[in-house]
Amino acid sequence: MIHETLPQSPRRGRRTVTGLAAVATATFLAFGASAGPAFADTPLNGGAKGTYIGNGQGGAQITTSEGRFRTNLFRLELEDGTVLLTYCIDVKTGIRSGADYVEDSWETYPGQGAFAEPAKVHWILQNSYPTVEVAALAEAAGIEGLTEEQAVAGTQAAIWHFSNGIDLSGRNDGNVQALYDYLVENAQDLPQTAEPDASLSITPATAEGRAGETIGEFTVSTSAASLPLTLEGPEGVQLVDLESGEPVETVGNGDTFGVSVPADAAPGEASVSGSVTAEVHTGRLFRGAPGEDPTQTLITAEGGEAEISAGVQVTWTEGVPEESPSPSPGGGLPVTGAALGGLVAVAAVAIGGGGAAMYLARKRKSGQPDDSAQ
Secondary structure (H helix, E strand, C coil), rough: CCCCCCCCCCCCCCCCCCCCCCCCCCCCCECCCCCCCCCCCCCCCCCCCEEEEEEEEEEEEEEEEEEEEEEEEEEEEEEECEEEEECCCCCCCCCCCCCCCECCCHCCCCCCCCCCCHHHHHHHHHHHHCCCCHHHHHHHHHCCCCCCHHHHHHHHHHHHHCCCCCCCCCCCCHHHHHHHHHHHHHHHCHHHHCCCCCEEEEEEEEEEEECCCCEEEEEEEEECCCEECEEEEECCCCCEECCCCEEEEECCCEEEEECCCCCCCCCEEEEEEEEEEECCCCCEEEEEECCCCCCCEEEECCCEEEEEEEEEEEEECCCCCCCCCCCHHCCCCCCCCHHHHHHHHHHHHHHHHHHHHHHHHHHHHHCCCCCCHC
16 A cells, blocks of 8 residues: 655653552542543553554555555654554555554454454564564575565565465565565464563453442553552552452552452542553554544554553442341330231220220210110
């Protein structure tokens, strides 16, 4: 596909989170209704974020089973200004100028085509251009006179073979065809080519519960050695380890944590966030930002360090009150349903008897005969 190179955009702003387990005042929920977006700045849905700022090294045109395409590397600028080179893994969708992207996992691939063998795509990224220099790649593949344009084209064609199921067909540059054949034939699906660690994500993004509970089981995925966490919420709310129940301030890859809310806490909400300098590895998927027009799905062709933030939100309602024992008459045993029914029956008999006595007394005073004596 032919793309016009765009000028580099100005650096996008970034949000840096500092401090460990800082506690601040939160906006509470009143009678279960939210008072407003108290934590609008919380960096939810973690992972690196970036913008497509134009093309990198151009590649030769190729003829495939899906048509003829111009190949390119694409430049993705992350929020802190880091620029990474990427390949396309969705040949049927065009890239949109200035499109925003978010880092995500392979299983969320949103493009056309199955992306059925992502681990082999990752092998290609590790063993071809630009990770491997052109001269070294040419020697490994046994190709004389390989150029950068041919390296980009052959690599992109091999990636599309495993991401979109297309093949080179018809007349193509001989070196492009030779590199494509080498990569497709040698691509491996080995454990070490599994999806690389996310730069940073905390999932799920939100959780709900009641006061008196530990809310959520949040899982951290990060390529950083450790992640300091910052809590913003009412006094008494804590971040805790789910196994020990002990407070936590930092977490690592694969760790889980929850948010412990005191039983007497009013309905409210809290946010948890973290920010680190982490590695965005080769082979990470970047999809178009949610809510924006469709754009190509990209995969990183090189790694780089970037400052990345992530966060989650929790909300809770009033805790469940403890049940009080039923009151006991006279300090004795509680009045049960059966006993209460008996008392009602006795009272009814007494009332009925009193009414009959009053009726007979009135008849005697008036001189009327007593019907009961007949």
